[in-house]
Amino acid sequence: MSNITSLMSIALGAILVNNFIFSQFLGCCPFLGVSKKLDTAVGMGVAVTFVMGLASAITWIVNEYILVKFDLLYMQTVVFILVIAALVQFIEMFLQKSMPSLYTALGIYLPLITTNCAVLGVALLNIQSNFNFIESVVYGITGGLGFLLAIVLFASVRERNVFADCPKCFEGFPIALVTAGLMALSFMGFSGLSVWG
Amino acid sequence: MNNIIIAILVLGIMGGVFGLILAVASKIFEVKKDPREEAVLSHLAGANCGGCGFAGCAACAAAIVSGSAPANACAPAGAENAAEIAKIMGVAAGSSEKQVAFVRCNGGTNAKKRFEYRGVQDCISATKVAAGPLDCAFGCLGFGSCVTACKFGAMSIGPNGCAVVDPEKCTNCMACAAACPRKLIVSTPAAKKVHVACNNKDKGKIAMSVCASSCIGCGLCEKECKKDAIHVIDNLAVIDYAKCINCKMCTKVCPRDAILPKATAEEKEKYKAIKKAQAEKAKAAAEANSAPNA
Numbered sequence: 141m142s143n144i145t146s147l148m149s150i151a152l153g154a155i156l157v158n159n160f161i162f163s164q165f166l167g168c169c170p171f172l173g174v175s176k177k178l179d180t181a182v183g184m185g186v187a188v189t190f191v192m193g194l195a196s197a198i199t200w201i202v203n204e205y206i207l208v209k210f211d212l213l214y215m216q217t218v219v220f221i222l223v224i225a226a227l228v229q230f231i232e233m234f235l236q237k238s239m240p241s242l243y244t245a246l247g248i249y250l251p252l253i254t255t256n257c258a259v260l261g262v263a264l265l266n267i268q269s270n271f272n273f274i275e276s277v278v279y280g281i282t283g284g285l286g287f288l289l290a291i292v293l294f295a296s297v298r299e300r301n302v303f304a305d306c307p308k309c310f311e312g313f314p315i316a317l318v319t320a321g322l323m324a325l326s327f328m329g330f331s332g333l334s335v336w337g
Numbered sequence: 338m339n340n341i342i343i344a345i346l347v348l349g350i351m352g353g354v355f356g357l358i359l360a361v362a363s364k365i366f367e368v369k370k371d372p373r374e375e376a377v378l379s380h381l382a383g384a385n386c387g388g389c390g391f392a393g394c395a396a397c398a399a400a401i402v403s404g405s406a407p408a409n410a411c412a413p414a415g416a417e418n419a420a421e422i423a424k425i426m427g428v429a430a431g432s433s434e435k436q437v438a439f440v441r442c443n444g445g446t447n448a449k450k451r452f453e454y455r456g457v458q459d460c461i462s463a464t465k466v467a468a469g470p471l472d473c474a475f476g477c478l479g480f481g482s483c484v485t486a487c488k489f490g491a492m493s494i495g496p497n498g499c500a501v502v503d504p505e506k507c508t509n510c511m512a513c514a515a516a517c518p519r520k521l522i523v524s525t526p527a528a529k530k531v532h533v534a535c536n537n538k539d540k541g542k543i544a545m546s547v548c549a550s551s552c553i554g555c556g557l558c559e560k561e562c563k564k565d566a567i568h569v570i571d572n573l574a575v576i577d578y579a580k581c582i583n584c585k586m587c588t589k590v591c592p593r594d595a596i597l598p599k600a601t602a603e604e605k606e607k608y609k610a611i612k613k614a615q616a617e618k619a620k621a622a623a624e625a626n627s628a629p630n631a
Binding site: 202206210211212215218219222223226229230233234236237238240 | 340343344347348351352355356358359362363365366367368
């Protein structure tokens with residue numbers, strides 16, 4: 141039985157303590173690739189949150205009513221990839237028709253998310269942690285929010301980094317990776333919160 | 338055995354169901370795309386080079402169809418395809434005269450070296466060492482950054498150590514221009530054959546001392562040109578391609594051989610003789626004219 145307190149601790153854990161990027165190192169590809177500008181980073185973060193929330197819901201249902209029933213738990217990874225890919229494709233078509241403005245805002249990021257390991261990660265972690273349906277959805281959405289927080293902070297720092305006086309050999313990607321490492325270290329501070337379990 | 342069959346069945350059915358849902362969804366949520374977009378796309382170069390300023394060929398095609406880009410936006414596709422696109426769009430192709438890159442330097446071995454550079458064989462690296470090994474602050478370094486940048490095999494280092502463009506292979510994508518630390522490469526109309534192959538904007542004396550084939554801004558070409566197509570700007574001769582008619586008069590009077598194609602010594606002598614004869618003729622005519630009056 142899930143009560144508000146346990147949901148809160150799941151949310152806080154997903155956003156800060158076990159942040160998908162800074163402590164679980166999932167979804168690093170879009171995190172580094174789409175963080176040059178703040179507005180594209182926000183677009184990517186929102187898209188990931190959206191897909192992670194939906195994917196947690198659908199994969200939980202698929203797991204509970206198909207995989208468990210047929211005793212096929214070893215096929216989780218391949219089935220979830222199939223589900224997520226189909227889901228993203230479906231969302232893309234749906235948005236293009238009914239919400240063209242959101243579709244153009246998310247743009248290229250939506251199909252990119254198909255192969256984002258944070259989305260597959262959240263689906264597998266939901267099962268591993270024995271979450272029920274509501275907990276899974278909350279974990280998915282808050283995990284996405286954690287991704288949004290991380291990528292927005294990182295993009296803001298990178299935008300300033302461009303103008304900073306930095307040794308030639310560190311310019312561009314090297315200093316971005318150093319920045320990401322330092323931010324991950326600072327997020328370790330949240331592990332003192334110990335809200336998990 | 339049973340397990341395997343169930344696994345295959347479950348995954349197969351799921352795949353089939355998702356496929357069906359997507360197929361139905363693609364019909365329900367179909368968005369009418371302009372069929373012209375695909376037609377235009379088929380006439381673009383398809384290299385996704387980004388030279389047009391849009392994010393790839395599909396974005397360029399969409400911009401052409403929406404009217405925010407001209408029919409000849411894709412330079413590598415060439416004039417023929419631009420005409421086809423114009424036909425699809427029902428507009429005139431615009432002036433899609435073929436353009437090719439040109440290296441504004443013919444220094445190479447003619448240019449004096451301050452020291453021998455033995456570092457990384459790359460132009461940008463070479464400019465970092467005491468501002469480059471050449472005395473000339475404008476000339477081609479000849480380490481071939483542009484040759485590496487060219488995807489079409491149109492750039493090479495010529496026999497005198499200076500980069501040259503093969504106009505047959507050049508698609509005017511200008512990747513070489515972006516790679517050149519000296520900003521020597523410009524886009525010129527392919528039909529125009531006469532170019533000033535120097536970019537030295539120093540005053541005559543300095544320009545003369547650093548390179549044997551530099552433009553010294555003497556202005557002889559400017560005086561010789563009948564079409565007002567070449568001018569000395571900032572101590573450097575510049576051709577106005579809109580006016581140039583490829584007559585090559587300027588190449589024959591250039592004392593520094595800085596204008597390409599280079600005139601041979603014989604051609605120059607011949608031209609001098611013709612000029613002399615013309616001058617004498619004119620003088621004689623002037624005398625003949627003035628004689629009756631006297």
